[in-house]
Amino acid sequence: MNDDPEQLDKHVEDLLQDRRPERTPLPDEDALRARQTAAMLRAAKPGAGLPSKEFLERMQGSIHDWVGERSAQPDPASRPSRRSLLLTGAAGIAAGIAAVLGIQQVDKAAPKTARQLVENGSWKPIKALADLPEATPVAFRSGAIEGFLIRQGQEVKGLSGVCTHMACILNYSKFRDRFECPCHGATFEKDGQPTNYSSPLSPLPSLQVRVEKGQVQVYTV
């Protein structure tokens, strides 16, 4: 049962048509690697690989049920107070809560706005100011924060990179000069304001950013 071009092409056709390939046992490692490579190539096709709205909605309901079932079981190790502390806030970030914190000050002081997105975090270096292009958002991830840095001269603004609709990670389109959600098409201007969505969305929260000795730092956990 050697692998052959016909058999492999059948697998490739299935991938291209977004069908589940038949799980036939393979003769060797090369045959497996060829199929893993085919999967990787298939996923790189423009537009491929986003979950459907139906699937996301189904998962939403299922996860709710699974978590509920699990919580109903006795769990001596669980500490509800800490759990709500950590998850309440962090889930908040992931959900991209509306928190317009204003343009961040580029100074050496610790954050002083009364209500910041992150408390008791720390400043994490992200990249050198010199490496940031003027006015073009650059994506980063640090700790629990997914965001964009936008340089304006010697100052840098930080914005959450999580869509305020259903928490997908936003992309920046250079061509259209705005943030775009790959999931359901929401878009945001570079100041974080939502633009086109059918239902009203919150703007993207700002992040605390400072420049220290030429290094751009973000306040994060």
Next chain:
Amino acid sequence: MREDQTTGAAVASSGKIVPLPHVDAPHGQDHLTWAYQTHVTAIYQYIYGRVGNRPDAEDLTAQVFVKAINGMRNDVSVPELRSWLYRVAQTTLADHWREYYAEGAGELDDDVTQQPAPRENPEAVQRVDALLATLPESYRRVLELRFLRGYSVRETAQELNLSETNVKVLQFRALNRAGRERGRPS
């Protein structure tokens, strides 16, 4: 281009992200549920990038969440939750490939052992570009036409001036060669 700082419990326990006013999880869900749900898209994309088709990606994503929710503590921080989900995704993928080829499949996909990229899609495209660049012209061409441009075997045959049988042979050789290139330590 981007930083991917190590995340972990030490970082998470030294700080916290405070809830802001009107921070209610959407749709009246509890926060643990919401924390899991915010990762569905990322895990789906991670898996899709490795199985390349929707039905498998949906099934495996659901499996990952069932396992993750049953195996995880309730007092987890989001960075811990994130890295736990990716670990479960990796073992779930290894099990998936074992159905095709049992021996040693767990260590076959090198990508699975690597730290996941922060944004799956652009990373996937970059990985593919780098892989294609290692191939001879004819191999690269057939894979580009079939996978990136979605040509049928017939269309590819016309474009390359080959018979359909030859296209399948060329595709076979190209995928096998690319598979071996991927296995090579970089």
